[in-house]
Amino acid sequence: MKLIISLSFSFLLIATAQAQDHRVRSPLDPTSWGVVYDIPATKQVKLKADVPYLRDAKGALTLDLYLPPKLKAGEQRPAVVFLNVIGDRPDDKLKHWEIYRSWPRLVAAHELVGVSMEADGSRIQECLRAVFNFLQERGAEHGIDGSRVGVYAASANVANTTQYLMSDSAAMGIRAAALYYGRAPEGRLRADLPVLYLVAEGDAPGDGPPQLLALWQRVIAARAPWTLAYASKMPHGFEAFSDNDQARRVIQQTLAFWKSHLEPAPAPSWPPALGREIVATMYANDQQKTAELLVQWIAEHPNDAEAHMHYGRALQQLRRFDEASLAFEKALSLGHTNPSAIHGFLGMVKHSQQRWEEAAQLLERAIEGGFATSLTYGQLASAQLHAGRNEEAVKNYEKAFELGIPPGVNTRGVAWYNLACGYSRLGRKDKAFEALSQAVDEGFKNREAFDSDPDLAPLRTEARFQEIRARLGAQ
Numbered sequence: 123m124k125l126i127i128s129l130s131f132s133f134l135l136i137a138t139a140q141a142q143d144h145r146v147r148s149p150l151d152p153t154s155w156g157v158v159y160d161i162p163a164t165k166q167v168k169l170k171a172d173v174p175y176l177r178d179a180k181g182a183l184t185l186d187l188y189l190p191p192k193l194k195a196g197e198q199r200p201a202v203v204f205l206n207v208i209g210d211r212p213d214d215k216l217k218h219w220e221i222y223r224s225w226p227r228l229v230a231a232h233e234l235v236g237v238s239m240e241a242d243g244s245r246i247q248e249c250l251r252a253v254f255n256f257l258q259e260r261g262a263e264h265g266i267d268g269s270r271v272g273v274y275a276a277s278a279n280v281a282n283t284t285q286y287l288m289s290d291s292a293a294m295g296i297r298a299a300a301l302y303y304g305r306a307p308e309g310r311l312r313a314d315l316p317v318l319y320l321v322a323e324g325d326a327p328g329d330g331p332p333q334l335l336a337l338w339q340r341v342i343a344a345r346a347p348w349t350l351a352y353a354s355k356m357p358h359g360f361e362a363f364s365d366n367d368q369a370r371r372v373i374q375q376t377l378a379f380w381k382s383h384l385e386p387a388p389a390p391s392w393p394p395a396l397g398r399e400i401v402a403t404m405y406a407n408d409q410q411k412t413a414e415l416l417v418q419w420i421a422e423h424p425n426d427a428e429a430h431m432h433y434g435r436a437l438q439q440l441r442r443f444d445e446a447s448l449a450f451e452k453a454l455s456l457g458h459t460n461p462s463a464i465h466g467f468l469g470m471v472k473h474s475q476q477r478w479e480e481a482a483q484l485l486e487r488a489i490e491g492g493f494a495t496s497l498t499y500g501q502l503a504s505a506q507l508h509a510g511r512n513e514e515a516v517k518n519y520e521k522a523f524e525l526g527i528p529p530g531v532n533t534r535g536v537a538w539y540n541l542a543c544g545y546s547r548l549g550r551k552d553k554a555f556e557a558l559s560q561a562v563d564e565g566f567k568n569r570e571a572f573d574s575d576p577d578l579a580p581l582r583t584e585a586r587f588q589e590i591r592a593r594l595g596a597q
Contacts, residue, residue: 147220155362156224159373163231164224166191170264175256176249180242183249185256186217188226188236193265200270200297200384201235201261202226203253207275207282209243216241221362225274232377234384235266250286254293272298272380277358280304288312298383300376303358306337311344318349318379320372324357351375404432409439427456431464438471446471462491466498473501481505496525500537507544516544535566543577555586567594 147154170187177183190199204225206216216222217238226236237257241249258268273296275283284307286292287299292315300318303325321334334350341348353360353372360369396419403411413436420429434449450468458464469484485502488494503518519541527534542557558581572578572591581587 152359152362153219153221156220157228157361157373158363158365159228159361159370160224161228161231163191164227167227167230167236168193169227173264175239176252183240183242183252185240185253186223186226186238187264187266188230188238189265190230190233190235192233193235197265198262198267199233199235199265200272200380201237201257201266201268202229202272202274202380202384203237203239203257205250205273205275205279205283206239206241207246207250207279207286209241209246221359225361228373229377229380232381234272234380235264237266246282247286250282251291251293254295258293258295269295270297270384271295272300272384274300274302274376275304276302277304287315298380300379302361306333311340311346311348313345313347316347316349316379316383318351318376320351320353320376322353322356322358322360324360326352349379400432404436409436412436413440425456427453427458430456431458431467434464434467434471438467438474441474443471443475460493462488462493465491466493466495469498469505470501473505476508478505478509482509482511494525496522496527499525500527503537503544504540507540512544512547516541516548519544529564531565533564535561535564538564539566539568539571543575546577546580549580551581551584554581555584555590558587558590562590562593569594 168189168191170189172184173187174182175185193199204217204222206222208216210216217240222238226238229236237253239249239253254268254271257266257271261268271293273283273287280301281304283299283304284301287296288307288310292312296315298316298318300320302320303322306319319337326334334352338350340346341350351372354368356364356369356372361373396415400412400415400419403415413433416429416433416436420426420433423429430449430453434446434453437443437446437449447468450464450471454461454464454468465484466488469481469488472478472481472484475481482502482505485498485505488498489502499518499522503515503522506512506518507515519537522537523534523541527537538557538561542554542561545551545554545557558578569591572594578587
């Protein structure tokens with residue numbers, strides 16, 4: 123993935139570090155620079171170094187624990203683990219790089235425990251499992267709540283980290299992951315793990331935008347709780363190399379991300395409200411849930427005209443048209459404050475029931491009362507076209523387009539096709555061909571309609587029709 127500059131950079135860091143004692147590093151050694159954000163409390167952070175987390179025949183691997191200044195005896199805080207999944211060299215350990223000292227120290231200054239780790243590059247997944255097992259089983263001894271853990275992985279560390287995080291064996295205590303300028307995970311994305319995925323502009327030349335778009339599409343398809351952030355004008359490793367406020371704001375965002383997912387959210391001072399829940403389901407387009415909750419609400423508030431209107435809207439979307447009609451009529455009888463809207467919604471129900479004249483009358487009343495949207499005009503035009511009121515239908519389709527029908531095959535595509543039918547009925551062939559061409563441009567490619575709709579019969583003998591039909595493609 124060209125979006126991220128990759129292992130070559132991390133290998134450069136390791137190779138440079140090998141030539142330096144970790145206690146004395148050149149300013150030109152990238153590993154000598156720490157995070158560019160600091161607060162006074164970092165000076166009070168306590169370091170508990172070289173705590174073993176894995177012992178076996180191959181030796182011991184350790185953690186450095188950075189403890190918050192105000193951590194009390196017996197208290198447990200959430201932790202953020204700064205992951206090492208590329209392994210260490212005998213003479214230079216990742217946890218001694220300044221970035222892996224300053225980041226966990228900064229986290230501890232914000233009242234979380236910062237954890238930096240050693241790792242054996244020959245058994246990375248084993249090391250990861252051991253770290254989180256240690257935090258779960260023995261973290262309390264060190265002031266850590268192993269059930270509330272965040273992680274940080276950057277650059278070449280991201281690939282192996284996401285392999286672990288997205289697997290079924292990932293520790294249950296991991297609640298949030300910040301992934302900095304690393305390769306996007308392949309395979310499934312977990313729908314239960316919040317992820318802050320950050321891309322630096324310096325890592326996104328070439329085919330970066332398509333790769334990012336593909337990742338965003340996967341996030342949406344998986345309904346994964348990801349935040350995708352783009353660090354404009356920032357290089358790879360910006361949190362250590364870009365000493366500016368723009369970098370510091372991204373670091374602030376990352377700290378807030380961990381704290382928001384690892385610390386309890388403040389409890390509200392108000393009780394749960396059914397009305398708020400109903401509005402949430404409406405804005406989530408969960409019509410079934412909206413209808414169910416409104417039944418409960420109406421039982422408690424039978425004279426709430428707004429509730430009956432919303433109930434009718436939900437039933438309309440669920441295609442329960444007879445019930446929707448009753449709900450809208452009830453809203454009118456209770457004196458709803460916007461009767462024109464109710465006439466419009468009720469007209470759309472009658473349209474769905476193919477009761478064309480009733481639909482047209484209601485939609486006309488809605489428009490007269492000020493409920494004059496492109497949808498209302500389009501539905502009125504469709505009802506009039508079906509009722510044979512061709513001149514009126516054409517005028518109202520033209521008005522709907524003037525108001526702005528949303529793009530798409532089932533919106534503008536269908537409307538252009540229907541308008542072409544209206545023009546054809548009126549003998550306005552030039553306008554009919556223009557509208558038919560526009561319908562195809564919007565994606566309307568129903569070959570059966572083109573070949574059998576009687577409204578298009580006057581057009582089929584002309585070469586213009588065959589030219590438009592040829593654009594339908596193979597079906």
